[in-house]
Amino acid sequence: MNIVVCVKYVPDTGSQPRFTAEHRVDRAGGRLSELDEYAVEQALRVVDTVPGTRVTHLTVGPPAAAEALRRALAMGGDAAVHVSDDAIAGSDAPATALILAAALRRLSPDLVLCAMASTDGGTSLVPAMLAEHLEMPQLTFASEMSLDEGGTVRIRREAASEVRHLAAGLPAVVSVTDRIGDPRYPSFKGIMAAKKKPLETWSLADLGVPAGRVGAAAATVVDQITARPPRAAGTIVPDEGEGGRRLAGFLSEQKFI
């Protein structure tokens, strides 16, 4: 079984994001997207159950994005591929998916694993776009995943109004939620081993993706980014026996009652 996990290098969710003059996210000082760890974990669980499984982590991003791959390799897996090229900066979801799809064609996985979303853009677009590019079935937002010996992957998807059980033959694209099982922490041994695992860097030319299709040639343009003004300070009252009634008074003034 050949599994590729698509991961992303994102700004730390605990810090304020910064933007460049071109309205791009400043990617300095980032990390492996926390939600990606759930996808890495699922790949590693397959390794434990299906002998001969090989796991490759794949990312598209600036040179520093290699850190996200090293972190994923520290959790486990065999190798990593970093698609990096100056022309990629500023790519939107369609451009990123185009590049990932080209890299995936070369890696020819049986299973492509992604997170439900990135923690920065958070669009959830890329897994479906990969499935469309690669003409693979998609099984997205999995809260449970299993593989059977016949080469069928099955998932449980919790939609708002229903629970769906979906299945597809391999190769397939699967995205997983944070309900699917806690990711392991990299061990010290894992961190040391990750430094020796092969990490290849591919350029757009290596993949035959024209530079004019990505980066500044994105299909969308951001005109403006403004920080949300802080909410005006509200009225905070201690409950001195009348808290519920006073709250009802506020809700009534605001026409909610």
Next chain:
Amino acid sequence: MSDVLVLVGHIAGQVGKPGLELLTLARRLGDPVVVCAGEADEAAVETLGRYGAERVHVIESDEPQEYPVAWVRALAALTADVRPVAVLTESTPDGREIAARLSVRLDGGVLTDAVDVQAGPDGPVVTQWAFAAGYTVTSRVVRGVPVIAVKPNAVVPSEAPVTPSVTRGALVLEEADRRTRVVSRTARESTGRPQLTEADIVVSGGRGLGGAEQFALLERLADALGGAVGASRAAVDSGWYPHTHQVGQTGVTVSPQLYLAVGISGAIQHRAGMQTSKTIVAVNKDAEAPIFELADYGVVGDLFEVVPQLLDEVARRRA
């Protein structure tokens, strides 16, 4: 004027509020052409017309379990036919995936989680909230037909009555569309409350509730106010309330008129899911809880005193 494709989805009985919101926004861009499936009967068509649908195209399919990606084939064909100025879908997990695949097929741009859509000289201008809703971003699609996924509650639906023409077409699926098999679909039991993402009022509970049984108190409050019930990740992880009700980064994002946070401290992951609510009210015994930084009105106190008193007062005022 040009056409705007509006994917209303499957109509079972009534047309849902998100569909009417999409129509209201679509009218700013051109003449709405609705694409739907299901029981698009006379009443449904009349409703769509009341909100400005110039045309209603009903996709007929005897494959009730069709996976959402099957929609993409129909939409791509219609887009080629109608040449719309934009395609609007709901920014739900299904809606975003339809948008994703359609944009690849059309080789164009896509914008998700739109909270506003306006006509501009260079095509639709889309407003989104980014980075835990800490930033407001305006963007445009500059290649291909703009595909825009719009969040529920982005606009208050308004009427603009017309009499729509109705066309019907069969959904012809190809083998590739069936590669994802739907093994089973189990509908959740209806709570009788509004959908969390669509509700005007959301009452959410967190760690302070202390247990699953105590959520009954919040359900009573939600019912008294006509709202939906939400929960923080802490409450969901503790098994007190179903995950489908989780408000926050990895749950649903809500933007109701009123968000009432009860026993919720307000961690960044939770704030990401609710801080764009119009009015925020918090009840928490910890005066230092970060949720109070967002609150328009807050009560520092024991929720088991404050909420029952609020319920009594609501009942008294209504009596």
